[in-house]
Structures are given as C-alpha cells and as structure tokens.
Amino acid sequence: MKPHNFYAGPAILPKPVFQEAADAVLNFNGTGLSILEISHRSKEFTAVMEESQQLVKDLLNIPDTHEVLFLTGGASSQFYMTCMNILGSDQKAAYVDTGTWSTKAIKEAKNFGQIEVIASSKDQNYNYIPEIHGDCAEYRFTHITTNNTIFGTQYQNIPSLACPLVADMSSDIFSRPLNIDKYDIIYAGAQKNLGPAGVTLVILRKDILGKVERNIPTMLNYQTHIDKGSSFNTPPVFPIYVSLLSLRWLKSIGGVAEIENINSAKAGKLYQTIDDSKLFFAPVRNEDRSKMNVVFKIRNEELQDDFLRFSTESDCIGIKGHRSVGGFRASIYNAMEMDGINKLCDVINDFDQKHG
Amino acid sequence: MKPHNFYAGPAILPKPVFQEAADAVLNFNGTGLSILEISHRSKEFTAVMEESQQLVKDLLNIPDTHEVLFLTGGASSQFYMTCMNILGSDQKAAYVDTGTWSTKAIKEAKNFGQIEVIASSKDQNYNYIPEIHGDCAEYRFTHITTNNTIFGTQYQNIPSLACPLVADMSSDIFSRPLNIDKYDIIYAGAQKNLGPAGVTLVILRKDILGKVERNIPTMLNYQTHIDKGSSFNTPPVFPIYVSLLSLRWLKSIGGVAEIENINSAKAGKLYQTIDDSKLFFAPVRNEDRSKMNVVFKIRNEELQDDFLRFSTESDCIGIKGHRSVGGFRASIYNAMEMDGINKLCDVINDFDQKHG
Numbered sequence: 109m110k111p112h113n114f115y116a117g118p119a120i121l122p123k124p125v126f127q128e129a130a131d132a133v134l135n136f137n138g139t140g141l142s143i144l145e146i147s148h149r150s151k152e153f154t155a156v157m158e159e160s161q162q163l164v165k166d167l168l169n170i171p172d173t174h175e176v177l178f179l180t181g182g183a184s185s186q187f188y189m190t191c192m193n194i195l196g197s198d199q200k201a202a203y204v205d206t207g208t209w210s211t212k213a214i215k216e217a218k219n220f221g222q223i224e225v226i227a228s229s230k231d232q233n234y235n236y237i238p239e240i241h242g243d244c245a246e247y248r249f250t251h252i253t254t255n256n257t258i259f260g261t262q263y264q265n266i267p268s269l270a271c272p273l274v275a276d277m278s279s280d281i282f283s284r285p286l287n288i289d290k291y292d293i294i295y296a297g298a299q300k301n302l303g304p305a306g307v308t309l310v311i312l313r314k315d316i317l318g319k320v321e322r323n324i325p326t327m328l329n330y331q332t333h334i335d336k337g338s339s340f341n342t343p344p345v346f347p348i349y350v351s352l353l354s355l356r357w358l359k360s361i362g363g364v365a366e367i368e369n370i371n372s373a374k375a376g377k378l379y380q381t382i383d384d385s386k387l388f389f390a391p392v393r394n395e396d397r398s399k400m401n402v403v404f405k406i407r408n409e410e411l412q413d414d415f416l417r418f419s420t421e422s423d424c425i426g427i428k429g430h431r432s433v434g435g436f437r438a439s440i441y442n443a444m445e446m447d448g449i450n451k452l453c454d455v456i457n458d459f460d461q462k463h464g
Numbered sequence: 465m466k467p468h469n470f471y472a473g474p475a476i477l478p479k480p481v482f483q484e485a486a487d488a489v490l491n492f493n494g495t496g497l498s499i500l501e502i503s504h505r506s507k508e509f510t511a512v513m514e515e516s517q518q519l520v521k522d523l524l525n526i527p528d529t530h531e532v533l534f535l536t537g538g539a540s541s542q543f544y545m546t547c548m549n550i551l552g553s554d555q556k557a558a559y560v561d562t563g564t565w566s567t568k569a570i571k572e573a574k575n576f577g578q579i580e581v582i583a584s585s586k587d588q589n590y591n592y593i594p595e596i597h598g599d600c601a602e603y604r605f606t607h608i609t610t611n612n613t614i615f616g617t618q619y620q621n622i623p624s625l626a627c628p629l630v631a632d633m634s635s636d637i638f639s640r641p642l643n644i645d646k647y648d649i650i651y652a653g654a655q656k657n658l659g660p661a662g663v664t665l666v667i668l669r670k671d672i673l674g675k676v677e678r679n680i681p682t683m684l685n686y687q688t689h690i691d692k693g694s695s696f697n698t699p700p701v702f703p704i705y706v707s708l709l710s711l712r713w714l715k716s717i718g719g720v721a722e723i724e725n726i727n728s729a730k731a732g733k734l735y736q737t738i739d740d741s742k743l744f745f746a747p748v749r750n751e752d753r754s755k756m757n758v759v760f761k762i763r764n765e766e767l768q769d770d771f772l773r774f775s776t777e778s779d780c781i782g783i784k785g786h787r788s789v790g791g792f793r794a795s796i797y798n799a800m801e802m803d804g805i806n807k808l809c810d811v812i813n814d815f816d817q818k819h820g
Contacts, residue, residue, distance in 0.1 A: 110496050115503045118701055126490055126498045133486040140466050142482045144660040144706060147471045147782065180536035180662065181683060184697040188681035212682075219679050299698055304500040306536065306662045306700030323575050325544035326568075327537060341540040342655055344662030345474055346702060350500060426503065 112448035114438040115426030116257050116401060117279065117300035121350070122357040122443045129350050143349055148342050156349050157338060163355040167363055168281075170288050170311060177310040177330070177338045178348050183209065183278045186295035186310065187216035190274050193330050194292065195221035195248055196320045202226040202250040202271070207234040207259045208432065209276060213251060220322075226250070233433070234259040236393035245270035249292055255280035257300065258430040260403030260437060261396045266290060272313070280400050281309065282358060283442060284368040292316050301400070301441045303351030306344045358442065367442050374440050374449045375399035381453040386464035387411070388456060391435070405435030408463070415459055422455045424448070468804035470794040471782030472613050472757060473635065473656035477706070478713040478799045485706050499705055504698050512705050513694060519711040523719050524637075526644050526667060533666040533686065533694045534704050539565065539634045542651035542666065543572035546630050549686050550648065551577035551604055552676045558582040558606040558627070563590040563615045564788065565632060569607060576678075582606070589789070590615040592749035601626035605648055611636035613656065614786040616759030616793060617752045622646060628669070636756050637665065638714060639798055640724040648672050657756070657797045659707030662700045714798065723798050730796050730805045731755035737809040742820035743767070744812060747791075761791030764819070771815055778811045780804075 113120040136143040137152055146153055161176040170176065179185075195201050199221045203214045205228035217223045224247075227238035234256065244250045249272045255262040257279040266273070272292035281296040288294075293312040299305040310330070317331050326332050332340050358367060379397060382388045382404045390397065390404045406412055412435070419427050429435040438452055469476040492499040493508055502509055517532040526532065535541075551557050555577045559570045561584035573579045580603075583594035590612065600606045605628045611618040613635040622629070628648035637652040644650075649668040655661040666686070673687050682688050688696050714723060735753060738744045738760045746753065746760045762768055768791070775783050785791040794808055 113497060113501055115501070115506075118501055118503060118698065120501050121498070126500065129498075129500065130486045130489040133489060134482055141469060142477070142485075144482065144485065145469055145471070145474055145476050147474060148661060150471075180538075180700070182536075182697045185683050188683065192681075216681055216683075219681060297698060299701075304702055305504060305698045306703055325548075325572055325575060327540050327544065327572075341538045342474065342653060342661045344536070344700065344703065345655075346660055347662055347700065 109423065111423045111425045112444075112451055113426055114424060114440065114444070114448070114452070116430070116437060116439045117297075118305045119300050119439055119441050120443045121303070121354055125350060125353040125357060128353050132349060143346055146345070148339055148345055153345060156352055157343065160348055160352040160355060161338065163352065163359060164309065164311070167355065167358060168286055168288065168311070173315070174288055174311055174313050175334050177312070177333045178343055178351070179308045179310055179333060179338070180306065180344055182297045182308055183276050183295055184212065186276070186308065187213040188219065189328055189330070190251075190293050190295070191217045191220035192322070192324055192328060194316050194320065197221055197322070199248040200224060200246060202244050202247040204228070204238065204240065204250070204252045205230060206237060206253050206261060207256045209256065209258070209278070210251075210253045213253070213276060217251070221248070229261070234261065235391050237261050237263055237396040240267050240269070243270035247271045249274045251275070255398050255400050257401050257439070259433060260390075260392050260398045260401045262398035262400065264395060279441075280398070282364060282367070283371050283400060285364045298347060298351050300439075303354050304347050306347035307351060309351075354443070370446075371399045371440075371442065374444065374446060375402060377446075377449055377453060378402050378438065378440065381456050385456060385460040387460045391433075400439060400441055402438045402440060403429060403433060403435065404438075405429075411463055414463075418459055419452070419455050422451070424452045424455055427452075465779065467779045467781045468800075468807055469782055470780060470796070470800070470804070470808070472786070472793060472795045473653075474661045475656050475795055475797050476799045477659070477710055481706060481709040481713060484709050488705060499702055502701070504695055504701055509701060512708055513699070516704055516708040516711060517694065519708065519715060520665065520667070523711065523714060524642055524644065524667070529669055529671070530644055530667055531670050531690050533668070533689045534699055534707070535664045535666055535689060535694070536662065536700055538653045538664055539632050539651055540568065542632070542664065543569040544575065545684055545686070546607075546649050546651070547573045547576035548678070548680055548684060550672050550676065553577055553678070555604040556580060556602060558600050558603040560584070560594065560596065560606070560608045561586060562593060562609050562617060563612045565612065565614070565634070566607075566609045569609070569632060573607070577604070585617070590617065591747050593617050593619055593752040596623050596625070599626040603627045605630045607631070611754050611756050613757050613795070615789060616746075616748050616754045616757045618754035618756065620751060635797075636754075638720060638723070639727050639756060641720045654703060654707055656795075659710050660703050662703035663707060710799070726802075727755045727796075727798065730800065730802060731758060733802075733805055733809060734758050734794065734796065737812050741812060741816040743816045747789075756795060756797055758794045758796060759785060759789060759791065760794075761785075767819055770819075774815055775808070775811050778807070780808050780811055783808070
C-alpha cells in the first residue's frame with residue numbers, strides 16, 4: 109500500500125511514470141541498454157529531447173518566438189541567469205516580493221542592475237498576493253513568483269503590464285494554461301510539477317538575448333543552449349526522460365485545460381473541508397489561495413503534533429508546514445489524485461470530530 | 465543479450481547498479497515511495513548524501529582539509545566556477561592544453577585572470593601529454609585534464625609542481641588512487657566513471673575560498689554548498705543515488721587500488737591486441753596511452769565503415785571515434801568487465817585475419 113505523498117518537492121509524479129521510468133533503467137526503448145548508460149548524442153536520446161521540447165510547446169501553446177530549454181541548477185540558478193542575460197547594469201527591473209523564493213531572487217538580481225521591489229506582502233507574513241500599482245512601463249521587466257510553495261499563495265490572475273514578465277513558475281507550471289505573450293522568461297525547477305530533481309525548465313523569448321554588454325560564461329549564456337538544442341554539454345538525461353513521461357501523461361489526460369479543472373476540484377474540496385472544520389483554518393487570503401500548496405493551521409496548537417502523527421498513521425505523509433509558516437501544508441500537484449484528497453479530507457474530518 | 469557498451473559517456477555502469485536503481489524508482493529503501501518523489505530534506509536522502517560524500521573521502525583518501533560536493537552543470541560549469549572562486553583578476557594561472565576540453569577550460573578561465581598556456585600537444589593533434597617546464601611557482605594554480613576522453617591520452621604520472629593543481633578528472637576519477645595534497649580543486653562530470661548524467665563531483669581544499677574580491681552569485685560560490693552540506697538548493701537526487709550505488713560497488717570490489725590493477729589489465733590486453741594486428745594501430749604516444757579511452761585507427765581507411773558495422777553486429781557498440789580524431793575509440797571505464805574487452809579483442813582479431 110503506497111502512502112499518499114503530500115511533500116512539497118521533490119514530489120509525487122503520475123503513477124504510470126514510475127513503472128515506465130524503472131523499465132527504462134533496465135532496458136530503454138528496446139535498446140538492451142539502460143537509459144543511464146546511453147549517449148546524449150545517440151538518436152534515441154535526441155528523440156527524447158526533441159519530443160520533450162515539442163510537448164512543452166504544444167501543452168503550453170508556445171509559438172516560435174520562444175525557445176524551450178532543459179538546464180540544471182534549479183530556479184536558484186535562474187535567479188541570477190535571468191538578470192545576467194537580459195538586464196543591463198544601467199537598467200531597472202521590478203520585483204514583487206511574495207516570500208522566501210522571491211526574496212532570494214531579489215538578492216541575486218541586485219548584482220546585475222537596479223532592482224526595485226514594487227510590491228510586497230511581507231507585512232502579513234506573505235499570506236496574500238500584493239497588488240502592483242502602475243503599469244511598470246519604466247522597467248526592463250517585472251519579476252513574479254506565480255505560486256509560493258512555502259506560503260501557499262498563488263496568482264489567480266497574472267498581471268497585465270506595460271513591460272514583459274519574468275516568472276518563477278517552479279511550483280505551478282503545467283497546472284493551468286498560460287499566455288506566453290506576457291513573458292520574456294519563464295523558469296521552473298522540475299521537481300514539483302514536472303519531473304524529478306535535477307532538471308530546470310526555461311522558456312524564453314529568443315530576441316531578448318545579446319543586448320547586454322557584460323561577459324557571460326559560455327554555460328550561463330542562454331544563447332549557447334539555444335544554439336545547441338539544449339545539449340551544449342551533457343544534459344541530465346534521466347531527469348529529462350522522466351519529465352517527458354510526465355508530459356506525455358499530461359497530454360494523455362487532456363492537457364493543461366483539463367488538469368486546471370481537476371486541480372480546481374481537488375483544491376476546492378480540500379479548502380472546503382478545512383473551512384467547514386472547527387479546528388482547522390487556512391491563513392491565506394481567500395482569492396490568493398494556492399491550488400498547488402494548501403497551507404492550513406490548527407486553532408489549538410497543542411494538537412499540532414497529534415494531527416501530524418494521526419495523518420502519517422493514516423498514510424497521508426509530508427503535510428508538516430514549512431518552519432517559516434508553521435502548521436500544515438498539503439502539496440497537491442498535478443499528479444495527486446482525487447483519491448488522495450478524499451483520504452486527507454477524511455483524516456481532517458475524523459480528527460476534527462474527535463477533537464473539535 | 466545485453467550489448468557491450470563502449471560509449472565515451474554517458475557510459476556503462478556496474479551491472480548490479482542498474483537493478484538496484486530500477487528497484488529504487490519503484491520503492492526506495494522500503495519507504496513505499498519512489499526515489500523520484502522523496503524530499504531532499506528527508507532523513508532517507510540526507511543519509512544518501514552523507515554516505516556518498518563519505519565514500520568519496522574513503523575511496524580517494526581525502527582528509528578534512530578538503531570538502532566533497534555534488535553539484536550540477538557538468539565540468540563545463542567548473543571551467544568558470546573554479547576561476548571565479550579562486551583566481552583574482554590580477555593573478556596568473558597556468559593551463560596545459562591537451563585537447564578539446566582543456567581548450568574550453570582555457571577559454572572560460574580567461575574571463576577571470578591572466579591565463580598562460582604553459583604546454584600544449586596541439587602540434588600533433590593532441591596525441592601525447594606535453595611536458596611542463598619549470599616548477600610553476602609563479603602561478604596561483606596549474607590546470608590539467610588528467611584524461612583526455614577524445615584523444616585517448618592520460619597523465620600516467622601527475623606532475624609535482626610548486627603551485628597547487630586544479631584538475632578536470634571527468635573521465636578517469638576513481639580509476640586509480642590519487643594524492644590529494646597536490647590539488648586545490650578536482651572536478652568531474654559523473655557520467656563517465658561515477659554515475660549517470662546530471663551530477664558533477666567537486667573536491668576542493670576548504671581554505672582557498674573567500675580570497676577573491678569579485679561578487680559571486682550565491683549558487684556559484686563553493687562556500688554556499690559547503691555550508692549547506694551540498695544541499696543548499698534541491699540537489700539532483702536520483703543521479704546522486706545512482707552514484708552512491710556505483711561507489712558502494714567500487715568499495716565492494718576492493719576500491720581504487722584494486723580497480724587500477726583491473727584497468728591496467730583491461731587496457732593492456734586491448735592495446736596489445738591492437739599493436740599485434742596488421743590492420744590497426746594506436747596513434748597515441750606509448751607512455752601517454754589512456755587506460756580509459758583506447759583510441760585506435762585502421763591503416764586501410766576504406767575498411768573503416770566495415771569494421772564499425774562488424775563490431776556493432778558483434779554486440780560491441782559505441783566504438784566510433786570522435787570526429788576530431790577519426791578512427792575508433794573504445795571507452796573502457798571501471799564498469800567495463802574483462803568479458804567485454806575479450807569480446808572486442810576477438811572482433812579486432814577476426815577482422816584483422818579476414819582483411820589484414
């Protein structure tokens with residue numbers, strides 16, 4: 109009996125992906141070789157890379173203005189790579205501070221240009237998405253974190269500004285459709301809603317490159333990876349392959365429009381259960397509640413450890429909240445099935461009835 | 465029947481590693497969860513990281529002066545990270561040019577300090593290891609590529625200089641003992657002699673950091689990763705786990721002293737077969753022949769494609785030489801068994817008898 113995995117990331121992947129991935133470790137595509145020992149220049153892996161890039165384009169409706177790259181280093185590396193590549197040292201960029209990861213992005217950006225924090229929800233421990241005032245026309249770009257894994261907030265409407273967006277979508281990419289026209293760069297660590305740890309997805313507008321004057325190391329220049337089909341050096345073969353399996357699964361169930369419906373139903377049911385309980389409450393402002401990371405707390409904090417123990421014993425694991433928020437967090441990415449939601453709701457209801 | 469895999473990298477791994485890795489994709493350590501969905505902060509993965517670091521230290525006899533990190537970005541990223549972290553813009557570093565990868569390292573280094581190429585074998589298409597004249601006392605460090613995957617050369621004796629070494633050991637780390645005292649930094653992409661693509665091993669002397677004045681992005685500063693036990697951000701969980709399996713295997717067969725004997729026997733037999741043939745020859749200077757990548761050519765070049773076809777049909781795959789050298793290359797890393805060597809020698813002998 110497999111536990112229901114509510115960890116924030118690395119996180120659950122679609123069920124069929126695990127079996128297909130294990131099979132490929134033993135015999136990839138009938139080659140008799142493991143996916144772990146095939147050359148990244150082989151026709152088999154080239155096909156994996158091309159299909160992965162194409163599926164990202166198809167699923168998110170990405171036109172030829174933008175390129176899809178599979179890099180490494182996580183979102184943490186994109187915090188500086190974005191600015192290094194497109195922000196001149198005399199240019200201004202706007203950042204919205206919605207929590208830990210935004211704060212880190214701001215810190216790294218400051219090495220490369222003039223960074224202004226134009227909105228922040230720090231005053232209420234990041235439990236809402238702050239409003240942007242003005243159209244931001246004076247900035248090279250505005251940076252947002254579309255979903256805040258730790259605090260459980262999410263943009264339900266992406267701002268329309270007079271400058272392009274650069275967005276960290278690590279924890280909600282592929283959870284809903286997006287309008288690529290708004291973005292110069294989208295980046296996402298795979299290990300939440302796409303694949304295993306070890307690969308970073310970058311989608312970027314091609315004509316924004318080559319316009320800053322600084323020296324950029326070859327590996328940190330997006331153009332290097334565009335020119336070489338995301339295989340300038342050895343890419344992380346297995347993490348990309350597992351991401352491909354997960355993208356194929358998403359396509360097979362109807363793509364991002366369909367998963368958005370499913371995600372809304374899952375999050376809706378869980379928040380409703382929390383709202384209906386006596387003991388539990390969700391601290392995030394209603395209209396900014398994340399459909400990926402459901403943060404909730406218990407009114408009687410003495411029962412916190414009891415509930416964690418009870419949920420774990422009931423095969424719902426990974427719901428301890430991040431230390432900067434406390435309480436609980438259920439991460440319910442694309443691969444979490446309604447089955448798991450129902451189980452967690454039962455656990456919440458049972459505990460509420462017993463102690464509420 | 466599994467083919468004998470002579471690809472240059474990503475490359476063959478020890479046989480038991482594939483089964484153990486596949487098992488962990490379905491159920492890791494009896495957790496009921498896949499290794500692909502466990503948190504990098506879980507006690508299970510923390511144990512993987514710590515055992516991996518400790519095994520590297522044990523196998524290579526690394527004292528507490530040095531730290532072991534599992535990063536990403538490949539050797540290609542170390543080309544600039546090494547210099548960014550330890551070479552002041554007014555300091556000089558010496559580089560030995562032994563082929564494609566050295567050349568790339570030199571190119572990236574030039575962004576950070578005064579780079580002098582103190583020896584090169586370019587004059588003979590890199591078919592030997594050039595001698596270093598002088599003791600290099602005036603340099604911050606001397607950079608060498610210990611094994612040259614493309615050209616099939618390898619330092620059989622590591623130079624003793626008056627300055628520290630920085631070494632790219634991507635394709636021969638763990639193939640033999642090393643004297644860590646000589647090195648400030650050793651780096652290696654995993655995908656040749658350690659694990660699958662997607663993780664990069666860095667071993668570095670701790671007291672060399674914090675001495676250059678430039679701003680270093682957080683993710684590019686080795687100190688960040690030392691301070692956080694190589695888990696500052698989400699590390700590449702699965703590639704590290706597979707590397708651990710491969711390190712355990714190496715320990716189980718007797719470590720680097722034993723594998724050095726095995727590698728010498730394997731390479732010895734293969735070079736002898738080539739030398740004894742009428743048709744084939746090894747272009748690398750005798751004393752610099754690599755024990756990891758055996759480069760050989762055919763005197764009658766019209767037979768080149770025939771031999772490639774014959775070897776592939778005989779279940780020896782991946783022996784086509786790199787385009788910058790031509791001919792053939794058999795990569796015989798730690799995980800290649802004598803069985804595979806014997807098979808390839810039979811193939812060479814059969815072809816030689818028929819056409820020689």
